[in-house]
Amino acid sequence: MSPDNYREKTKNNNDKNLTSHISHLKSFFKTSQIKNKMKTYFLPALKLTVILLVLLSGLYPLVIAGIGKFTPGHGDGVTVEYKGHVVGYANIGQKFTKDQYFWSRPSAANYQADAGAGSNKGPTNPDYLNKDVKGRIDTFLKHNPDVKRGDIPAELVTASGSGLDPDLSPAGAEVQVARIAKVRNIPAAQVEKIIADNTEGPVLGLFGPSKVNVLKMNVALDELKK
Amino acid sequence: MNTELIGVIFMYLAMVGLAIPLGKYIAKVFKGEKTRLDFMAPLERLIYKLSGIDPNREMNWKQHLKAMLTISVIWLFYAFFCLIFQGHLPLNPDHNPGQTPDLAFNTALSFLTNTNMQDYSGESGVTYYTQVFVLMFFQFVSAATGIAAMMVVVKAMKDKVTDKLGNFWDFLVKSVTRVLLPLSFVVAIILAFNGTPTSYKGKDTVIGLQGDTVHVSRGPAAAMIAIKQMGTNGGGWFGTNSAHPLENPNYLTDMVENISIILIPIALVFALGFYLNKRKLALVIFGVMTVGFLLMAIPSIRAEMNGNPAIAQFGISQPGGSMEAKEVRFGSAASAYWGITTTVTSNGSVNAMHDSMMPISGMGQMFDMMINAFYGGVGVGYLNFYVFIIIAVFISGLMVGRTPEFLGRKIEAREMKIASLIALLHPFLILVGTSLASWILVNFPNANWSVKPSAWLNNPTYHGFSEMLYQFASASANNGSGYAGLTANNIFWNVSTGVVIFLARFLPIIGPVAIAGILANKKFIPESAGTLKTDTTTFGVMVFAVIVIIAALSFFPALTLGPIAEHFSLK
Incomplete structure (x- = not known):
């Protein structure tokens, strides 16, 4: 109605x-x-x-x-293999602390790839500066006695935003060459070559920084042994 | 020239280059003119038919608001219950549990309102079902709601007296089918081909080269990341957002994602010019916004590229700038640039953790959110700007002794009251929220809550205060980024920011829509020699001054206690 x-x-x-x-x-x-x-x-x-x-x-x-399905990795993520085994994801950083490998950056998440995190420490936080950063510099110098303090790039003593940063700058890899060559007992030139082979320049040579993937370099190092 | 700087400059120019044609296209879509995407029309007709909607039924401004609020309430309840019971719903390969009620309250409101403040972590706090069927769904529809609300205001700015302001459902659906979905589709495919996962498989377990067991979270992330960037949402698939190497695998994807943040907000300003045939007005608005943007972006990029002076003291080198919380593949310039683009718009995604950035950057990011109108969120950024225009018109009218008019309509007491209330709401929410939190922290540091207030902050002194100020600025700006050091997943923060998010979304939509609706009903006064021209540089300067004065007067005391004090404590 x-x-x-x-x-x-x-x-x-x-x-x-x-x-x-x-x-x-x-x-x-x-x-x-x-x-x-x-x-x-x-x-x-x-x-x-x-x-x-x-x-x-x-x-x-x-x-x-x-x-x-038609992309690299088929939509499941791109993996890296060594001797027929998957040893990690190309884009996901891994913890490398042994002297025979290129070290990854420090990580606030200890490289747990199901719980990535940054440190969220402020730039003036005294604990962060005097414990974290200073501690990392001291550790690095202890393991790399030939390196001058001024040659350590900041990324090696600061944690990444994701806690899973897979890369270093070429300088961050260069500064580790002497240690790796010594521990592996191989010529430094061989390690240098691995860095050069894995360096990815800026996009189109114009945009953004250069970088090297740590996992790929370390797989290449292990493959040298064969 | 430094390739990092070239990358940033290129991103800005590419974005403006894309925004102009996109703006033209969006104007055509809402005028109902022919476009290349007309093949979507049958799909739209099907949607209208199945939902029982007549897209040609014109609504007045009140009916628009009723439609918007009705559908928002439905969405809110749907999200709340899904999040609480997600542990029992399908698509949960990692067996993540349901959210607590206070977290679900915060998450549901946060995504409903285009904020995307995430007090959980994507890897463990949600399931594939809630990521895709709740959060990503909201990323589309909340952005579409913003565009629809803006279209109501734009329609009301036309030269004729009317209360017929188009159909809300039509605006909503077309924003999805003609703008958001096609653009997200393109971005998702670019991401997929650069290594972002797309399949529904759960966590993978691998043994690394050094022998450590690693669990890798995955999922259909590419689809969500595209719309999170396009719709100024910002809520990432993974906890660390676009800093995560699967969410943002390389510099190319970073450029694509960063351009996506700001593309539609700028395109909508141009769309307004094309739609109303007032290109000069659009240029003035764009100019004011751009000046504001650059004033924030340049100091931040400089500060990050120069590195942290406190770290320089240790004698190491900072060739890449300040690298704490940044990714090597993006570098410090692109991270600083992202930090500003994500806060001038109400996006809130991050590619580096803002908590660890230099105080100058933190101040820029916070001030962006406090102003919240330099580009701003999809659709709603312009609504905020519209409020400032109304105030500027009124003040300049008083200064020159003319009746304040905007586009041929008198601005009178009622409109001014609404505009002033909306302009003051934002500082009110931020400052009251921050004061309340600080008061609790100082007086009840050991209150027996799930997280003691004394454990909220991750940093001492000025920076700790900044963490709280940032959180409320982000909530009230519907931004969603955070100083992630703040322990925000507990009742106080979930509830307080949830309430702020809610008020700060809906009132600033209702206000401008009401003003525009009222103005559209008023007599149209043709332009004469006595009219205050609004499409001039002079008026642009006036609007800029109004914005800066309101924001500076409201927020400088608070900023002084946080980032400004921290900046001067750096040696």
């Missing part, structure tokens, strides 16, 4: 019932308003939500996953 019909009917009724009819009328308009609002806003909103969920959360990532 439309509001207009209702109004017609109430007109034809007796005066003595008028007050009760008015109150009926009021309540009718109220419920009908709510019903109208349900119809104009709530139901379309609900249905639209379901349809957009199917489109955006169902189809879209499935299509991307389908296309991902």
